[in-house]
Amino acid sequence: MKIIHCADLHLDSPMRFLSPDKARERRAELLNTFSRMIDFAEAEGVSAVIIAGDLFDTKNVSANAKKLVQGAVAGHPGINFYYLRGNHDAGGFLSDWDGPPPNLRLFGDGWTSYDEGGAVITGAEMSGGQQRLFDSLALDPGRVNIVALHGQAVEAAPKTPEDIDLRRLRDRGIDYLALGHVHSYREDRLDGRGRWCYPGCLEGRGFDECGDRGFVLLNIENGLIESEFIPFARRRAEVLTVDVTGLGSPSEIEAEVRRAAGGVSGDSLVKLVLTGETDVECENDLAQLEKDLEGSFYFVKAADETRLKIDYGRFERDASLKGEFVRTVKAREDLSAEDKAAVIRCGMRALAGEEVGL
Numbered sequence: 224m225k226i227i228h229c230a231d232l233h234l235d236s237p238m239r240f241l242s243p244d245k246a247r248e249r250r251a252e253l254l255n256t257f258s259r260m261i262d263f264a265e266a267e268g269v270s271a272v273i274i275a276g277d278l279f280d281t282k283n284v285s286a287n288a289k290k291l292v293q294g295a296v297a298g299h300p301g302i303n304f305y306y307l308r309g310n311h312d313a314g315g316f317l318s319d320w321d322g323p324p325p326n327l328r329l330f331g332d333g334w335t336s337y338d339e340g341g342a343v344i345t346g347a348e349m350s351g352g353q354q355r356l357f358d359s360l361a362l363d364p365g366r367v368n369i370v371a372l373h374g375q376a377v378e379a380a381p382k383t384p385e386d387i388d389l390r391r392l393r394d395r396g397i398d399y400l401a402l403g404h405v406h407s408y409r410e411d412r413l414d415g416r417g418r419w420c421y422p423g424c425l426e427g428r429g430f431d432e433c434g435d436r437g438f439v440l441l442n443i444e445n446g447l448i449e450s451e452f453i454p455f456a457r458r459r460a461e462v463l464t465v466d467v468t469g470l471g472s473p474s475e476i477e478a479e480v481r482r483a484a485g486g487v488s489g490d491s492l493v494k495l496v497l498t499g500e501t502d503v504e505c506e507n508d509l510a511q512l513e514k515d516l517e518g519s520f521y522f523v524k525a526a527d528e529t530r531l532k533i534d535y536g537r538f539e540r541d542a543s544l545k546g547e548f549v550r551t552v553k554a555r556e557d558l559s560a561e562d563k564a565a566v567i568r569c570g571m572r573a574l575a576g577e578e579v580g581l
């Protein structure tokens with residue numbers, strides 16, 4: 224028997240860092256990835272899909288997303304959908320659903336168990352009373368037990384309503400703890416019998432969700448669960464840190480960035496972080512760099528974390544206005560070294576006839 228464990232899909236995420244057109248496109252891609260996952264489930268003979276919370280991003284679900292999810296559930300009567308509402312869902316998409324189909328299985332404040340044949344799926348929507356909730360968990364140790372929860376796994380007494388104290392779930396007969404809430408794939412041992420797992424989100428929606436994204440496929444045979452992470456996202460988000468120390472011109476910086484981005488697919492969303500030391504006379508025009516790389520990736524943004532380096536010795540005997548300016552700034556006692564460098568870079572651009580926006 225095969226089961227998909229997914230979570231934190233956050234359908235309808237606004238993704239405001241993108242242009243309105245691209246954000247709309249990404250939202251459509253996110254919905255499409257959900258549909259592809261259900262197609263995969265169908266093709267692979269998956270009998271249940273566990274959605275361990277945060278299916279939607281907000282309470283206000285778009286008509287589009289609602290229709291798509293309702294259609295996926297109603298259109299696959301052979302697959303049971305176990306939907307645990309997370310801290311971002313309010314189940315809004317259920318309210319106007321005229322009789323949700325029987326293959327949509329929900330959970331409540333206390334434990335609810337469903338017999339899937341090869342496994343029992345038990346879940347609860349946490350609302351703060353974890354102590355009582357965890358005390359009342361009663362599983363049949365003779366069955367394969369999957370327990371679904373949405374919250375933060377911790378090894379301590381819960382401090383927030385979202386904390387799941389793993390210590391209290393040990394030796395309770397759990398084979399697989401299907402979690403949601405943490406947006407990256409993580410899996411580890413729970414106790415001698417079971418393990419816990421966060422599948423992470425289905426698509427990286429920003430630069431805090433980089434790398435592979437997808438879901439977990441469980442294969443249950445003869446009372447044993449095997450799990451496998453399936454990368455499934457349409458696009459990846461990547462943060463590339465590029466050391467530009469010693470590079471003297473925007474074209475050298477661009478060449479170095481392109482070299483560093485060699486293995487990154489053109490479909491990706493890329494954040495460049497420039498680091499190292501740059502000479503004050505090297506223009507570091509992020510807007511231009513973003514523009515030059517625009518066609519090479521789906522989305523590019525650049526951040527400058529370089530430190531400015533000034534070779535004061537070079538300007539000591541420089542009779543030009545530039546030299547005079549550098550010496551004047553250097554002599555100022557009310558400026559830090561970093562501020563001096565920033566003032567000098569700015570002044571040099573002004574002297575070179577550039578417009579300086581402050």
Ligand SMILES: [Mn+2]
Pocket residue numbers: 231233276277309311404405406
């Ligand atoms: Mn989430």
